[in-house]
Amino acid sequence: MTKLKTITGLCLFLFAMSLTAQETDSGENFTRKGRLLLGGSTNGGLNFSKTSYEFDGDTVSEDKTNTFVLEGKVGYFIIDNLALGVQTGISRFKNEDEDGNNENTSSSFNAGPFASYYFDVGNSKIRPYVSASTGFGYSKLDGTSAVISSGDSDIVFQSFEQKDRSFMWSAGAGVAFFLNKTIAINVETAYTNRTNKDPDDDFDAKFTTSNLGITGGLSIFF
Numbered sequence: 001m002t003k004l005k006t007i008t009g010l011c012l013f014l015f016a017m018s019l020t021a022q023e024t025d026s027g028e029n030f031t032r033k034g035r036l037l038l039g040g041s042t043n044g045g046l047n048f049s050k051t052s053y054e055f056d057g058d059t060v061s062e063d064k065t066n067t068f069v070l071e072g073k074v075g076y077f078i079i080d081n082l083a084l085g086v087q088t089g090i091s092r093f094k095n096e097d098e099d100g101n102n103e104n105t106s107s108s109f110n111a112g113p114f115a116s117y118y119f120d121v122g123n124s125k126i127r128p129y130v131s132a133s134t135g136f137g138y139s140k141l142d143g144t145s146a147v148i149s150s151g152d153s154d155i156v157f158q159s160f161e162q163k164d165r166s167f168m169w170s171a172g173a174g175v176a177f178f179l180n181k182t183i184a185i186n187v188e189t190a191y192t193n194r195t196n197k198d199p200d201d202d203f204d205a206k207f208t209t210s211n212l213g214i215t216g217g218l219s220i221f222f
Helices: 002-023
Strands: 038-044 047-055 057-080 082-096 101-118 124-149 153-179 184-196 206-220
Touching: 038 184, 057 101, 082 184, 101 153, 101 184, 101 206, 124 184, 124 206, 153 206
Parallel strands: none
Antiparallel strands: 038 057, 038 206, 047 057, 047 206, 057 082, 082 101, 101 124, 124 153, 153 184, 184 206
16 A cells, blocks of 8 residues: 555656646757766665575575665766666665565675666657666675474574675666756666575575566766
């Protein structure tokens, strides 16, 4: 219900922004060649995620996940409407299986290239865009797992800590609402796939988090 209310409020906000942008269109191309882009965004926890654990090529478990993402980027418009640059991001997810026997919390940092293309729809203040990014980094996994103690059938809970390498890729589409030629508010729907793997593990074990969410952010153009 909370997510539904947030999405409804977001739709009303976008409608109001579109009306404002139509009234103040200047005709200038704010995403022209040679401009710099500095941006930041977050999903605010508004997403649908799941985490799967794979061992030796087989999926052992799949759990629903709560994910929070914070990202920043710096880019340059190499041609009109196309920006290339570097993006960094931190994310944190928490998941628990249906029985409550296993709980994991992971924090990740990634950095890598991104590309964004803005479409000209005849209004300089409203610019739909598509984006894609990929990144490499590291993550730290803290959790508890239920195991059967040796010698009896009692279930005990053990805590663990694991440091992994991570790889992510993301693709999305959104709209930038320009308040003026320098500042824009962005709203984007994106899919992100992130894989964490222990580099010292001899087995093919990894955690994969799939996330579909709505992000909001602010961009500054120079």
